[in-house]
Amino acid sequence: xxxxxxxxxxNAYIKLxxxxxxxxxxxxxxxxxxxxxxxxxxxxxxxxxxxxxxSNLALLPPLEISLIMIEEHYVAQGLSIVGYxxxxxxxxxxxxxxxxxxxxxxxxxxxxxxxxxxxxxxKLEAVxxxxxxxxxxxxxxxxASKNWRVVGADGGSKLLLKEPSANVVLSDYISxxxxxxxxxVDDHLDDVTKxxxxxxxxx
Amino acid sequence: MVTKREExxxxxLENQVDNGGGGAWEYLCLVRKLKVRRSEKVLKHGSSxxxxxxxxxxxxxxxxxLYEQVAVAAMDCQCLDVAQNCIKVLQRKFPDxxxxxxxxALLLEANGLWGEAEEAYAILLEDNPLDQxxxxxxxxxxxxxxxxxxxxxxxxxxxELFMADHxxxxxxxxxxxxxxMYKQAAFCYEELILSQPTVPLYHLAYADxxxxxxxxxxxxxxxxxxxxxxDLTGGKNTRALLGxxxxxxxxxxxxxxxxxxxRDATAAAPELHSLAAAAIEKEYKQKAPAKLQLISSALRSxxx
Numbered sequence: 001x002x003x004x005x006x007x008x009x010x011n012a013y014i015k016l017x018x019x020x021x022x023x024x025x026x027x028x029x030x031x032x033x034x035x036x037x038x039x040x041x042x043x044x045x046x047x048x049x050x051x052x053x054x055s056n057l058a059l060l061p062p063l064e065i066s067l068i069m070i071e072e073h074y075v076a077q078g079l080s081i082v083g084y085x086x087x088x089x090x091x092x093x094x095x096x097x098x099x100x101x102x103x104x105x106x107x108x109x110x111x112x113x114x115x116x117x118x119x120x121x122x123k124l125e126a127v128x129x130x131x132x133x134x135x136x137x138x139x140x141x142x143x144a145s146k147n148w149r150v151v152g153a154d155g156g157s158k159l160l161l162k163e164p165s166a167n168v169v170l171s172d173y174i175s176x177x178x179x180x181x182x183x184x185v186d187d188h189l190d191d192v193t194k195x196x197x198x199x200x201x202x203x
Numbered sequence: 204m205v206t207k208r209e210e211x212x213x214x215x216l217e218n219q220v221d222n223g224g225g226g227a228w229e230y231l232c233l234v235r236k237l238k239v240r241r242s243e244k245v246l247k248h249g250s251s252x253x254x255x256x257x258x259x260x261x262x263x264x265x266x267x268x269l270y271e272q273v274a275v276a277a278m279d280c281q282c283l284d285v286a287q288n289c290i291k292v293l294q295r296k297f298p299d300x301x302x303x304x305x306x307x308a309l310l311l312e313a314n315g316l317w318g319e320a321e322e323a324y325a326i327l328l329e330d331n332p333l334d335q336x337x338x339x340x341x342x343x344x345x346x347x348x349x350x351x352x353x354x355x356x357x358x359x360x361x362x363e364l365f366m367a368d369h370x371x372x373x374x375x376x377x378x379x380x381x382x383x384m385y386k387q388a389a390f391c392y393e394e395l396i397l398s399q400p401t402v403p404l405y406h407l408a409y410a411d412x413x414x415x416x417x418x419x420x421x422x423x424x425x426x427x428x429x430x431x432x433x434d435l436t437g438g439k440n441t442r443a444l445l446g447x448x449x450x451x452x453x454x455x456x457x458x459x460x461x462x463x464x465x466r467d468a469t470a471a472a473p474e475l476h477s478l479a480a481a482a483i484e485k486e487y488k489q490k491a492p493a494k495l496q497l498i499s500s501a502l503r504s505x506x507x
Contacts, residue, residue, distance in 0.1 A: 025240075027381070056408075058380045060415040065445050068501045069494075089381075090349055098383050189442050192491040 003156030019051035032083035051184035087119035242279035
């Protein structure tokens with residue numbers, strides 16, 4: 001896989017982080033939605049995200065139904081599922097677990113450039129102290145032998161925040177406990193009145 | 204595990220207390236009774252009672268229970284000085300208490316002093332080898348250290364002694380699932396279904412695991428357990444209804460190319476699929492009409 005740039009929009013980025021903050025004691029995951037940039041096929045635009053689950057991430061039925069519904073919804077906007085987000089249960093766990101890799105593999109069958117974004121809790125902690133402007137997620141891509149690896153700072157591919165002040169906005173939302181308002185597919189499956197699209201979250 | 208009615212009751216009380224409508228003590232008692240994790244609220248409202256001498260003495264002997272409850276909640280919220288203070292009060296009132304000893308060990312855990320906590324629990328276990336809470340804390344420590352295989356070992360040993368501890372079986376199942384050890388997780392749910400056959404959650408979880416393992420036999424089984432869940436929940440469980448549709452689709456894909464008799468056997472109850480789909484659409488029409496088109500389309504794609 002050549003060197004790709006992944007540009008994540010503020011809303012997509014913040015939604016996923018808020019989701020992990022809502023369920024601090026669990027592993028959570030989500031999908032990235034977007035497209036290859038029409039102007040630059042080395043750039044993947046991640047324009048939205050959908051938080052998926054906060055329990056039993058390894059079960060297939062809820063995942064299958066989610067992916068069908070999400071693809072169905074976004075295809076009308078010319079967008080598709082372009083990647084996967086995962087936040088581990090423990091604070092200092094920066095490993096990609098089997099579940100994350102499997103889901104990443106599945107998504108990359110339909111979108112070969114799909115990355116996995118892994119939440120970095122130390123960086124997230126630093127954000128609330130107002131220091132870092134870089135994303136609080138680690139970028140993971142598939143290498144030539146189809147194995148997932150974390151991209152280091154010197155790696156070819158990059159994860160960029162589309163809006164440079166995204167972490168400032170994130171920090172504000174954390175202070176105002178905005179994470180209480182995030183709904184995921186798990187919530188929806190328990191109560192269909194809860195909307196996993198989170199309309200009005202950032203109004 | 205909490206029923207929907209209990210959850211609603213809890214939320215109502217929570218809103219009432221949050222908005223200054225009183226009922227803090229009732230809320231704290233309910234949280235204790237339901238064994239739910241509401242540490243921030245417990246810390247906030249519990250502390251406000253404990254910091255008010257009038258309210259505190261009105262509790263009588265329950266005062267000490269509240270100190271214990273707030274101590275644990277404080278540790279969960281990383282307010283370790285509050286926890287320390289509560290524990291000091293309890294130490295003064297109940298010197299040499301094993302129950303307070305457990306709290307002291309828990310505080311060591313909260314401080315990340317895993318070795319010391321493990322030692323403290325080992326000492327407590329010498330006098331109380333059958334203290335379930337302590338056994339489970341030892342499992343919790345292994346989880347915190349990121350050693351799931353050790354957690355499984357300890358939890359399995361625990362369950363040999365305390366095989367009626369349903370929460371422990373569920374915890375073990377979840378650890379297995381996080382490691383993608385689906386067959387072992389299935390075994391746990393089998394134990395739970397055997398001991399509590401009328402709890403729909405276990406049938407649903409078992410069905411989900413069977414579907415995940417895959418293969419025709421498991422899919423047919425999964426369908427049965429989704430059906431059992433629907434039966435036990437009066438048709439109200441969306442996950443089970445969706446499970447039926449997913450099974451029907453997967454089964455029909457796997458039985459393509461088999462001879463007619465085989466296919467008939469596996470296609471038993473084709474009405475089940477249509478009924479489930481209809482029930483789902485009805486629910487969305489009533490409660491989430493904006494998503495009706497989406498779910499109908501999704502269900503149609505499962506019929507192919």
